[in-house]
Amino acid sequence: MSDNIYLPYRVTIEKITQEAPGVKTFRLKFNDETLAQSFEFGAGQFGEYSAFGEGECTFCIASSPTRKGYIECTFREAGKVTSALATLEEGQTMGFRGPYGNTFPLGEWKGKDLLFVAGGIALPPMRCVIWNALDTRGSFGDVSILYGAKTVADLVYKHELREWDERPDVRLVTTVDPGGETPDWKGEVGFVPAVLEKMKPAAKNTVAIVCGPPVMIKFTFPVLDKLGFKPENIYTTLENRMKCGVGKCGRCNVGDKYVCKDGPVFSRVQLEALPAEY
Ligand SMILES: Cc1cc2nc3c(=O)[nH]c(=O)nc-3n(C[C@H](O)[C@H](O)[C@H](O)COP(=O)(O)OP(=O)(O)OC[C@H]3O[C@@H](n4cnc5c(N)ncnc54)[C@H](O)[C@@H]3O)c2cc1C
Ligand code: FES
Structure with a gap:
């Protein structure tokens, strides 16, 4: 990746599945073939997905790390960016940065x-x-x-x-x-x-x-x-609202924990140690 941690990878939408009213799954392939083969993540991690000119939003990576060559996300149309993503079609390009956060053990x-x-x-x-x-x-x-x-x-x-x-x-x-x-x-x-x-x-x-x-x-x-x-x-x-995804902006913190870095996966023991606001 470039030195700019906020620069997204370009990914192409290979397949769109309408899962339910207002809910779609995108299968995404990295435009850079080397990256497509080498990209690794763990179950539970998330990314920042972007519709160019509209902004970014946070979704988990919904496909399994055991399935190589692509990633998938499933999202519900909630507001500005998700509505813009929902207008995209198969073959179009969008942005992705990640993977971020911890994993299920x-x-x-x-x-x-x-x-x-x-x-x-x-x-x-x-x-x-x-x-x-x-x-x-x-x-x-x-x-x-x-x-x-x-x-x-x-x-x-x-x-x-x-x-x-x-x-x-x-x-x-x-x-x-x-x-x-x-x-x-x-x-x-x-x-x-x-x-x-x-x-x-x-x-x-x-x-x-x-x-x-x-x-x-x-x-x-x-x-x-x-x-x-x-x-x-x-x-x-946890799905606390996020912006940077990498522990820089302070948007997602609960007490002294950043959900984007210390989470999003927490055991109940860890949750009980957090302030009640989570
Ligand atoms: C770690 C993580 C994983 C997530 N995974 C998924 C996923 O797999 N699929 C999915 O559909 N969504 C997921 N979300 C929620 C998703 O990030 C928001 O729905 C999305 O960012 C909304 O963007 P928008 O620009 O379309 O909405 P906006 O225009 O920014 O907001 C529209 C409405 O959605 C509310 N909203 C925005 N973000 C959140 C949030 N994090 N929690 C609750 N309400 C919110 C706003 O308050 C507002 O009422 C996840 C969030 C986090 C933090
Ligand atoms: S989203 Fe910016 S610090 Fe967690």
Whole structure:
């Protein structure tokens, strides 16, 4: 990369998938072929994605580091930059800088069971870890995924949900909020914490990875406590507003921690040591 840490790489949009209303996945290829082959990152890291002339915004890298030659991001149209990105088409160029932040400690989880709990648009940061774990399946015990959205239409990665559902080595439970179901919906109906309680996952030897809106996290942690999960075996990823992504601007700090450098991945033990504002 150039000496200017804010200069983005140029990437070409290879493929666009409309995941849900207002939610798209971009598959991005680095224009520099050498970089495309050498680029490395870890599950949980994020980047700054730019629409030229509009600005940058922060998304996790939603593809797995085990899949080489491209990266993917999934984003919801929220405002200025995401709306500009949403107008881009396959073959067009945009900017990317990263990878930034820390990673989920997959190496430490070897031999353990994994429980993924995700809500809404928070499946993208988790998809990266899920595929990383499934692509190295022999390293882990049971893999369970609980994913909920407001309505059936809002579920993202529908094609991959089907794939995970068909795998004998994955337990997938999907749920939608009451009223969000369609007549042919075969999943659960209920909020994620209630469905988790019903699933009764074993806590012994299991790491829980929880990503979702703050309200989902707030009600999911007590359920994990009740099921016997220890705080050191619970992980999440924070999405505090960011600008530089590299610990320079002070936009993302919580107490003495910069979410962009010390995070975005935190264990629950680390979260409990942060001021309540996180
Ligand atoms: C580490 C990290 C990872 C993220 N990963 C993803 C991802 O994978 N997919 C995705 O869709 N989004 C993700 N986000 C959120 C994303 O960065 C914002 O939605 C985006 O920057 C909005 O940019 P904008 O210019 O379109 O919106 P703006 O015009 O800047 O703002 C539009 C609205 O969105 C709100 N907003 C902006 N940023 C955030 C934020 N970080 N949290 C909550 N509300 C916000 C604003 O307050 C405003 O109400 C992530 C954020 C962080 C910090
Ligand atoms: S985003 Fe600038 S310090 Fe974290």
